[in-house]
Amino acid sequence: MRFSVILFVAVVQGAFFALLVLLLFVNRARRSHRSRAAAAAANMVAEPFQRWLLGKGTAADLANVLRRLPEREALDQLTIHVAPRAAPEHLAQLARALREDRWVRRTLAQSTSRWWWRRLDAARLLAVVGSLRDRTLLRQLLGDRHAAVQAAASTCLTRVGDYALVEHVLDTLHTRPPIVRVFLHPDAQEALREMMRDSDWRVRAQAARALGAVGANDAVAELSNGLADRSWWVRFRSALALAQLGEAGRRALRVARERPDRFAADMASMVSGLSDGAVMELAEA
Numbered sequence: 001m002r003f004s005v006i007l008f009v010a011v012v013q014g015a016f017f018a019l020l021v022l023l024l025f026v027n028r029a030r031r032s033h034r035s036r037a038a039a040a041a042a043n044m045v046a047e048p049f050q051r052w053l054l055g056k057g058t059a060a061d062l063a064n065v066l067r068r069l070p071e072r073e074a075l076d077q078l079t080i081h082v083a084p085r086a087a088p089e090h091l092a093q094l095a096r097a098l099r100e101d102r103w104v105r106r107t108l109a110q111s112t113s114r115w116w117w118r119r120l121d122a123a124r125l126l127a128v129v130g131s132l133r134d135r136t137l138l139r140q141l142l143g144d145r146h147a148a149v150q151a152a153a154s155t156c157l158t159r160v161g162d163y164a165l166v167e168h169v170l171d172t173l174h175t176r177p178p179i180v181r182v183f184l185h186p187d188a189q190e191a192l193r194e195m196m197r198d199s200d201w202r203v204r205a206q207a208a209r210a211l212g213a214v215g216a217n218d219a220v221a222e223l224s225n226g227l228a229d230r231s232w233w234v235r236f237r238s239a240l241a242l243a244q245l246g247e248a249g250r251r252a253l254r255v256a257r258e259r260p261d262r263f264a265a266d267m268a269s270m271v272s273g274l275s276d277g278a279v280m281e282l283a284e285a
Helices: 002-053 059-068 071-085 088-098 102-112 116-129 132-142 147-154 163-171 178-183 188-195 201-213 217-226 232-244 246-256 262-272 276-284
Strands: none
Touching: 002 059, 002 071, 059 071, 059 088, 071 088, 071 102, 071 116, 088 116, 102 116, 102 132, 116 132, 116 147, 132 147, 132 163, 147 178, 188 201, 188 217, 201 217, 201 232, 201 276, 217 232, 217 246, 232 246, 232 262, 232 276, 246 262
């Protein structure tokens, strides 16, 4: 009887280990596929984007390339790589060229999805293609029950340009999640660094995530400290944020791999081995 119990436990543990290895393999393959897809999309977008910025191409040329990409890749290229590097007048041209495209309409229609990450995609896209006619949609996203969607929607305010809506958001700011208040705060990065010392691990994790998203290079010290946090999620978000901060963040991860704190060293080692595409994917998850 005792031998049977031991055998059963061994079989269960073996099955669990096999499933874990399979999960890691599938996850690695998925990340590799996403990384290759992102690289291919970036190569397709780079030339028409540069030609447009130099005045040798048009917004329509870039819109045509985005139209040929899978919707996820088009959204990422537009919101992560194109929009931050384009001047406002360029973005206005691109928004007009894109607005009636099928993939744009379909993504914006996800604002009513039951899945928060799809509503988040709608908010991200609205920050680029939104206009005054979208104020009803923006008000809906600003009232979303998920903090990440609200935070993304808050970046649309200047794009939509409805001063009454801005006033509404400011009047209700005290009722909104901390991460939304930070995005609308004039000293956002300083506030985020302060939140890294909050007693609630969820606040610390969100703060670390936001510091990476806004490229807070001055927060390397706080994020390095986050690698030793007692919460796994805070350590994970801090490591991802450091990986998003360029060489300074990567250097901090290399240093952390040699720290006597095993949990900090393990997390730094794990994230250091990720590609830039994988870091981007996990940071947005």
